[in-house]
Amino acid sequence: MALLLEHIVVRYRGSAAAGGDLDAVREVSMGLAAGEIGVLVGPSGCGKTSLLRAVAGLEPLAGGRIRLAGDIVSDPAAGLHRPAEQRRVGMVFQDYALFPHLDVAANVAFGLHALGRAERARRVQEMLSLVGLPEVAGKMPHQLSGGQQQRVALARALAPAPRLLLLDEAFSALDVELRERLAHEVRAILKASGTAALVVTHDQMEAFALADRLGVMQAGRLEQWDRPYDLYHRPATRFVADFIGHGVLAPARIVSTPQGPRVDTPLGLLADADECPLPDAYPGGECLVLLRADDIEHDDAAPVRARILRRDFRGAEFLYTLALADGLEVLAHVPSHHDHAPGEWIGIRPRVEHVVTFPR
Numbered sequence: 001m002a003l004l005l006e007h008i009v010v011r012y013r014g015s016a017a018a019g020g021d022l023d024a025v026r027e028v029s030m031g032l033a034a035g036e037i038g039v040l041v042g043p044s045g046c047g048k049t050s051l052l053r054a055v056a057g058l059e060p061l062a063g064g065r066i067r068l069a070g071d072i073v074s075d076p077a078a079g080l081h082r083p084a085e086q087r088r089v090g091m092v093f094q095d096y097a098l099f100p101h102l103d104v105a106a107n108v109a110f111g112l113h114a115l116g117r118a119e120r121a122r123r124v125q126e127m128l129s130l131v132g133l134p135e136v137a138g139k140m141p142h143q144l145s146g147g148q149q150q151r152v153a154l155a156r157a158l159a160p161a162p163r164l165l166l167l168d169e170a171f172s173a174l175d176v177e178l179r180e181r182l183a184h185e186v187r188a189i190l191k192a193s194g195t196a197a198l199v200v201t202h203d204q205m206e207a208f209a210l211a212d213r214l215g216v217m218q219a220g221r222l223e224q225w226d227r228p229y230d231l232y233h234r235p236a237t238r239f240v241a242d243f244i245g246h247g248v249l250a251p252a253r254i255v256s257t258p259q260g261p262r263v264d265t266p267l268g269l270l271a272d273a274d275e276c277p278l279p280d281a282y283p284g285g286e287c288l289v290l291l292r293a294d295d296i297e298h299d300d301a302a303p304v305r306a307r308i309l310r311r312d313f314r315g316a317e318f319l320y321t322l323a324l325a326d327g328l329e330v331l332a333h334v335p336s337h338h339d340h341a342p343g344e345w346i347g348i349r350p351r352v353e354h355v356v357t358f359p360r
């Protein structure tokens, strides 16, 4: 394991007047294998940055243990806290800008004092090639675009061959389009260098583009830590179901049919769904079912009608917010050549492959 967190707690001391102590990270456990990219998402203030800072050695732990490549680096019960400079962890933060008075080569060479001059120059060139900027060594940071600057910051962080790379909102200052392209590039760069990374972002597109493992935090807790596909299709908690993707939790009932258990929803029975719970999983079969925007198809021939409340253009598709006759709101992705206006009634049908239910 490149990184192993065992029940870590990060506590900020506060006066009673300020509400007392705050556990910003509560008993979080997770692991990252060598070369894996883990991404943490969650609402503002949920503890993502505090967790990253604890891994970097910038915050002491109040409980639990952190191992980097097998070495214990934080273990308060044993009085152990390795300082940041002894952890061999690289960092790229949004506000961790390049040194403005040093050229690109000197920036990338910054952590390489142990190497001889020729070796250092070779490593700088290797890193700049890795991030796709082999020709900028002699430029000053202000002569580069924002995206180029963050790639140089990545080269600088990777140059000393860290055991783990931490990225905290490293690309959030860039515009959306560049951010998504860069996420794919950064993934390729990390994979090429074989470096494990833990990334914090508020951008779900970026998270899905980067992650081998994706975690959702809420109020200091890690609600789920899973492969992105499983996190999306098998959210472990209502919070994760709500937070990831676009969807609603609609009241439903599990019923027995000759074909087996089915979910009866305001959009009708869900057919062909895998992993449907049995009716006795909930009292009276009553539950909530996750209906994501991509589980709902627009079809003029469908018997269920819904009124368009709102329409968000997303390029190839619209995200419609719809209201059923009984007022329940659902979301639907619809290819943008179906151009219906708010106020119109359209036909919809559910096409849910993974049934996700929660207690009411």
Ligand SMILES: Nc1ncnc2c1ncn2[C@@H]1O[C@H](COP(=O)(O)OP(=O)(O)OP(=O)(O)O)[C@@H](O)[C@H]1O
Residues within 6 Å of the ligand: 012, 013, 022, 024, 042, 043, 044, 045, 046, 047, 048, 049, 050, 051, 202
């Ligand atoms: N140095 C500190 N002293 C006291 N409280 C802090 C400190 N740093 C963060 N906190 C509090 O700890 C909680 C978690 O903050 P943290 O910055 O880790 O969250 P975050 O998920 O990274 O948020 P964001 O996405 O807004 O950056 C918040 O309630 C925050 O106010």
